[in-house]
Amino acid sequence: MSGLLALLDDVAAIAKVAAASVDDVVGQAVKASSKAAGAVIDDAAVTPKFVHGFSAERELPIVWKIARGSLFNKLVILLPLALLLSLFAPWAITPLLMLGGAYLCFEGAEKVWHALNPHDHHAEKVYAEKLADAHLEEKKVSAAIKTDFILSAEIMTITLAALPADLSIWFVAGALAVAGMIITLVVYGAVALIVKADDVGLHMASAGRLAATRTLGVWIVRSMPGLMWLLVVVGTAAMIWVGGSIIVHGLHELGLHAPYDVIHDLAGAAAQAVTTAPGAVAWIVTAVLDGLIGLLLGALLIPLVKYVIAPARAVLGKRTGAKAG
Secondary structure, eight states: OHHHHHHHHHHHHHHHHHHHHHHHHHHHHHHHHGGGHHHHHHHHHHGGGGTTTSOHHHHHHHHHHHHHHHHIIIIIIIHHHHHHHHHHOGGGHHHHHHHHHHHHHHHHHHHHHHHHOTTOOHHHHHHHHHHHHOOSHHHHHHHHHHHHHHHHHHHHHHHHHHSOTTOOHHHHHHHHHHHHHHHHHHHHHHHHHHHHHHHHHHHHHHHOSSHHHHHHHHHHHHHHHHHHHHHHHHHHHHHHHHHHHHHHHHHHHTTOOHHHHHHHHHHHHHHHTOSSOHHHHHHHHHHHHHHHHHHHHHHHHHHHIIIIIHHHHHHHHHHHHHHHO
16 A cells, blocks of 8 residues: 555656656746747737738638648748757757848838838738739748748747747757747637637627617727738837847857947936836837947848849749749
């Protein structure tokens, strides 16, 4: 009997350790995935356009298809690549992270440019051409999943870089998997709410029994354009801020300390100059300066992408198509 009790005690101890490990994995996953806020917000802002134009009953099934593709991107393709990277080429994490940060800066700066130059309809024209060609639902889902892959790669890289370096490979795998699932749930849960909010508002406005319900429904419908605009603005700002922060910290880790030190000193000086919430002031100054660096880098990348990278990709695509033909 004593032997059985000892065995049960050992099993209980192992269960406690396992439970603590699960808690640690989830905690690290949540903490690390929060670093990817900019890419997450951009993902939530980009996806609804792929659902536009379909009937109301097809919106949620399309969102579900894209969400499944996003999970496949993160868990089946990017997670193993991230583990291989952490095992065999940890030195490459920072450069790859900076490459992703530069991409975020470019995307954010390009959105700012189009907002300031409304007569430049290049992006809208390209998007309209894509919509005209995307008659089939599967084509739009495929396009959304491809876009998600780029953002998911950035999210997983940021999450990997945010994890402590002394974790075991299994702990890293668990944290990345949990982070990927949490982020996908948050992003596509938000997308589902966004794309169905106007339908819910219309139903409340037309079929609500109480005047307050009908008024709320009208308010929801009328507020959706403003909400989408706010989501785009916040997503753009987050991309520029996160991208600039990644670049500054990456340069610091690679030995170029000047940008990081200047920002740190200015933030510290601003915090010392106030008596209320110095920590918040330091964070705001740091975020603003990181964002300015991100915006400047993104602005420099716009002509590079437009006049060098895009033409080179077009030529390469033609050559690849000619060889295939």
